[in-house]
Amino acid sequence: MKPLLYTMLLLLFVACNTKNTVENTSHVPHPAGLVGSYISQDYLNALDTTKSTLQSQQYAGLSSASIMAEGDTLLFYSNWNFHEGGVVYGIKMDSDTSGKIFSDSTITYYLEIINDSTLRVFNSKDNFILSKYSNDPKAADVSKIINEKLLPENLSLNGHRVSFQNDGTVEGIDGLSKFNFNIDYNDAGMDFDKINLTFKNNPSSQEFGYVISGDTFEIYTLTCVEFDKYDSTVCLSHTKSSTLYKLLKK
The missing domain is CATH 2.40.128 (Lipocalin)
Structure with missing residues (x-):
């Protein structure tokens, strides 16, 4: 029962x-x-x-x-x-x-x-x-919506037309095919605005810094100044290095 x-x-x-x-x-x-x-x-x-x-x-x-x-x-x-x-x-x-x-x-x-x-x-x-x-x-x-907010599609590099399109593709720069702005800064080493670029000869994206100021869109290389002592592949701090591209809004 x-x-x-x-x-x-x-x-x-x-x-x-x-x-x-x-x-x-x-x-x-x-x-x-x-x-x-x-x-x-x-x-x-x-x-x-x-x-x-x-x-x-x-x-x-x-x-x-x-x-x-x-x-x-x-x-x-x-x-x-x-x-x-x-x-x-x-x-x-x-x-x-x-x-x-x-x-x-x-x-x-x-x-x-x-x-x-x-x-x-x-x-x-x-x-x-x-x-x-x-x-x-x-x-x-x-x-796509973030790209729309940050950049016009039409830019110029050394007087030549360049297009960073909203779908993440790039036209007008030899060897460069794609871009993606970083939006997650919750990990180590996130001390600069970052953008990932994909080049035609390398399917893996590479990390760079960027600055958008007025009519200028600058992409620059980053140098690691402090690595994680337990994992040498993890960078804890970067410094700005040389300018890779300096583009102007048209």
Whole structure:
């Protein structure tokens, strides 16, 4: 009799927990267009002002997020400081413009739809504004919008036209094929704004420093002045070396 009673109680417990999860996640009346990929608006504003991915990271916080619909369930995937993913949250809409973001049935944040491309995610301590950059919730690559913020596509090098395109390709510099601005400065040796360049004769990207000031975009080599004593491949501190390219905005 006791095993039967235990089994019945266990089934009741599982059923209650399942019901609670379903009530919090299923049959969510979400507005059309909510699903997609988002990036921190504060971070984009900082890029506009500083032209520095290093300085701007302090404003990233909830740096990017994706909202996905799986059946009737809305899920919120978070990324913090362009460094690490966070908890996968559920979303329960209370109206066409507001809802709750929760983890394990505990409300973690509130959600406000400001307009078709802007969300506010907040609680008593934090306030994040997210800007939509893609309708595809799996569009994890934010490099295109960052490239748009930092550079015009048309530049000149020694009087010749050069194009650093938003998709990360380069035209007009012999031997150089791709570029990618570094956006994660949470590791050692991140003391300069950095850009990764890929050359046609070498499929592996190489790390350089950069400065965008006024109409000038300078890329320079870095020299390591301090290596990790436990791992000689890890640089703890760099110094600026020679200029590789000095480009002008057209």
